[in-house]
Amino acid sequence: MKRVFSGIQPTGEIHIGNYLGAIRNWAKIGDQIGKEAIFCIVDYHAITIPHDASSLPRLTFEAALANMAAGLDPNKITLFAQSHVREHVELGWVFTTQTPLGDLERMTQFKDKSEQHSILSGLLMYPVLQAADILLYKADTVPVGEDQVQHIELTREIARRFNYRFASPEAPIFPEPKASIDTGAARVPGLDGAGKMSKSKNNTIGVLEPKDTIWQNIRVAPTDPQRIRRTDPGNPEVCVMFAYHKLFSNSDTVQMVDTECRRAGIGCVDCKKLLMENIWQTLEPIQAKAEYLREHPSEVTDALVSGADFCRTIAQDTMQEVRQAIGLLPLDSRRP
Ligand code: SF4
Known part of the structure; x- marks a missing residue:
């Protein structure tokens, strides 16, 4: 495990299933690999279903605050907001151009969500952006719930396809990341005793x-x-x-x-x-x-700024390789 990437939904409403199943484990990963444990609040993903623009900034802040309170220490790990590193969207577009529509229509989560929400193209493209999130940092391990395993398989497929088309077998651009299953989340039953604890089932105990x-x-x-x-x-x-x-x-x-x-x-x-x-x-x-972080909000915003700075450097290096590989004219090509 050299570099780990995981996405966090922009909501401050974490429950004990999230805490015991994921956040505690993420904190342990941070103890092992420090800043290479990258946790991203995925606000660009949040807009793939109809959302309230006026509350999204607060929800993104709350997600950072709640996860920091629950054990993610930004002095050890990297925590940032997805929209603060624009390269996510750029790589997402590059992968969109290379991904067959059928691969996306097969995704179970797309089928489920499209029954609940009007279908925006972004909902279909969600796993492509997720692949970009992970591959932008060339992460080798992605801690996920079982419902995300299919998306990680697609990420591996996208990496394979890109390497085949635009790189040599000896020098692939992207590694194929492996999913590490957060089994703990599945083991925390909901308050109603009917299956796992989940916000959608309204059977949670909120950490805050x-x-x-x-x-x-x-x-x-x-x-x-x-x-x-x-x-x-x-x-x-x-x-x-x-x-x-x-x-x-x-x-x-x-x-x-x-x-x-x-x-x-x-x-x-x-x-x-x-x-x-x-x-x-x-x-x-x-x-x-x-409560302390609410009284000192700059500790949260400063953590997000330095997390984004750290990630941007990696992301820019990756995008330089990608742009060259797919044949885009370099911006400085007209200079002597
Ligand atoms: S049945 Fe009652 S006493 Fe027994 S474990 Fe449940 S709450 Fe406790």
Whole structure:
């Protein structure tokens, strides 16, 4: 793993599935490879579906703030906004000219999203821009959720096709990046217990949500449906609260809940209160950091500026190679 690239949607609403499944892992990658761990808030991607232009700058800022609060340290890793490095769009266009339409129409995410939104051409081209995001930095590893694996396959195909047409086998311009699956996200179930935690299912615990709101949601969340009275023994294996205990509580507490639930030694309300305190132990420092960053917004904007400066240098080098490879007239060709 030499260089890692990952895209972050421009929203400050990260949930514990994002945190446990992705952000914690990204922070660890940053510990290993430092600035070569590149995280990009993909605001150009956000406009591929109808969006509110007046709120996008705030959402982009909030995404940076939330991810910094949750553990992405811009002194270690690189964090920037996609639109601050224009070469993303330029390489996206070059790849657009080389990508068969059929490859894009096959994408599962395009089919899903086009059922929900009016089809803008940008939605079809989304994976091409994503390929440009990754290949602009010649990243070798891309941490993604399982739903993005198909897009990384397309990125590899785009790199292969470009190398075949415009470079020699001995000196390819683009490496073929590999997907590294964030399995943790899939393992965090939603509050309703019906599948994975996801904003679209409205079953999330927000990392920056107020403690009261989190408690209200946990308080009414379903438990073992067979446990109707306090005296009924329960089965923790079918209860989402127990799944959360395994993620947030220490092993003694997990063991205690496992035993006491089965013999009705603990009631669901007490079990949930205990869980709430343990979740809060994780979230409280993140929320405190978020509050600090809100009071010091220049720490967020400065991080984005220096992240973009770092990325622009790499991106410009890549684009110089690409322009030459595809036969564009250099700007300085008329100078003596
Ligand atoms: S005691 Fe806890 S683990 Fe058992 S059913 Fe109730 S909430 Fe779930």
